[in-house]
Amino acid sequence: MFLILLSSVAALAAAPSTIHSAAISHGAQAYTASYHAQSAISLREVEPRFANRGAIPVCRWQADVTVNRAVAAQGQAIPAFGKAIHRFAPMSGSYAGTCAAARHQIDAQVARHVADRSAEAVAVAQQDRAVLVNELDGVRALTKGAVNGG
Template sequence: MFLIIASQALAIMAAAVTPVHSTEISHGAQAYSASYHAQPSVSLREVEPRFANRNAVPVCRWQADLTVNRAVAAQGRAVPAFGKAIHRFTPVSGSYAGSCAAARSQINAEVARYAQAKAAEAVAVAQQDRAVLVDELDSVRALTIQG
């Protein structure tokens, strides 16, 4: 029996509320604020193998993705057109004997260690994105200026 559980709201995501990097950009007559968050996303899949001569023990297979997301605001209001995922790290995965509910704390700890190990790289990716965001702002401005 396959039981697929999608879990986007793990306790480790509380750490994703704090931005890994923030920057202010003055562009034209507008001031923009960009914040970058490293957000983990975990998917769990519980598998119960069936054996004819012994009891089935469930196995929890999991995969975690870590993404750096950009959020942009102008005058305190979000500008969704510029918010997006800018980098996705290599996924990390594993499995535990037993149910996914029982393994959840171990999975959370492993994903938190992975996110911590990638923290410096996430900051570097966010810092490099400033030039990309300025180019995007230039492109939109060029489209809106009548000449």
């Protein structure tokens, strides 16, 4: 039987690193799209219970890595265009001991995973340019129709 002692979700880094940026001119406006790889790690500490021996805690973890887009125009963020554009397959594992003791090892393993997939993350970000331009076209068409009363 397992006793759940701790469950938490934490970001790998306070500020995700920029993996790609793109300048997009659309209509009379200049936009800047920046792409960030971000990791979220969930931890769960369990303690197996045995009748004839002491229990050693085990830290079970899972990490989700996403590529997020942020868009700005004239230095102002436009939250409506910011979103997660890709999610890598989650990774998971376990370490003997407490989650606090294993946290450094988990962070290092996730950081290696993110670094190993950096080329794929950049490719995904570069392919998103066409998607973003289509989204800008859609908003422009909507606002043009609203201005013309149609």
